[in-house]
Amino acid sequence: MSSGRREFLKLGAAAAASTALCPYPVFARGAAPKVVVIGGGFAGASCARALRTIDPAIAVTLVEPNPTFTACPFSNNVVAGLRELSAQQFTYEHVAAAGITLAGTSATAVDAAARSVTLADGARLPYDRLVMAPGIDIRWGALPGYDEAASASMPHAWRAGEQTLRLRRQLEAMPDGGVVVISAPANPFRCPPGPYERASLIAHFLKTRKPRSKLIVLDAKDVFSKQRLFQQAWAELYPGLLEWVPVSRGGAVTAVDPTTRTFVTDFGRHKADVANVIPPQKAGRIAEVAGVADRSGWCPIDPVTFESRLEPRIHVIGDAAIAGAMPKSAFAANSQAKTCAVVVARLLTGAAPSDPKLINTCYSLIAPDYGISVAGVYEPSGGQLAEVKGAGGVSPAGAPRETRAAEAVLAEAWFRTITAEVFG
């Protein structure tokens, strides 16, 4: 084991201890404190559950319009025909059984002064603390030609569900010898290694099902997460099939034409048989409506409390938050959710929050039996969440195939564990 990995494990244990769900005493108080959580994804549902575990006296309401949550991690396997969408779907039955009140509709407004959330049905929910975890929205129109209608012919599949199946069906219908083009956005965006995992699994699909085809990744960046490991594996598994075009070689897409599935760059045009646009993103729209998103479209937070820097008593977690060095991942969202729950429970009792340590691990599959990972530990530093130096690390370069196969198994185990913890 490398010293970096050893240090990660040590710090990971410390991080787990600092965010552990150790119950705080329930202080004598009048009415039960009310916490409203907006968004029932990896961040929101996890935070709601952690709050109930920490202090069952807190009245927690989770606002989420969808009766079923569809998870993005492993949705690239669905795209590549390696898994069914149903394996990605989870109900809120167990969340409700944990004593959380479910408001099965959208939040449409937040009145920070009056401390209330307005729902789509007109009801108002008062709160003592509000946790916002609305995930992402697509910046429609930020890429010229790419509006919501365009996502029918050029799916993004960056929110799992119907879009995931649409992309898969297009790949299945494409004749052998076709050209698939994926465009990857500039940072920041949901799941930094996600476009490259998707490219890998689509390449696997093409190699095994349509071997005369070609896959081009047009990238708005020159560097990306786990790049060396991805590129080594591509050379080994998909030579001549997968071409990655960085921004310095003309990868930046400046416009798309959905009628012809064409990507326009400064260096030329790429016409695709299957076109996957991973567009620029921002925090879920309600964040903007609530006034907690800044001009970047994301939500600035205090790294100790996750409290919005723009509105008091509102905490923002998950993809919507500006979490410094922490990537926008389900693992990170879950880690932030537990930390935030501890902080909110403490603040409700008048106790001071303590500096947290948070962890993240992102697994990626390059083939069904070829996994790699990157891990990190984070702590507040200089007003942001910064990576703890020397902690974390990536899978070793040049590892044998058994190691890659073992990481693929670990990836799957991680998904089962996190979804069982949040929704099970």
Ligand SMILES: Cc1cc2nc3c(=O)[nH]c(=O)nc-3n(C[C@H](O)[C@H](O)[C@H](O)COP(=O)(O)OP(=O)(O)OC[C@H]3O[C@@H](n4cnc5c(N)ncnc54)[C@H](O)[C@@H]3O)c2cc1C
């Ligand atoms: C292809 C792909 C692969 C990925 N793979 C991985 C992986 O392997 N590992 C990993 O850790 N991460 C992965 N991710 C990233 C992961 O999916 C996200 O980081 C994670 O879902 C973020 O959690 P969240 O709770 O912030 O947002 P979400 O999980 O998107 O949840 C947000 C919730 O808020 C709800 N909501 C939005 N607006 C409102 C409103 N107004 N009122 C009420 N509810 C609202 C939504 O309905 C949704 O249920 C992947 C992402 C993609 C796209």
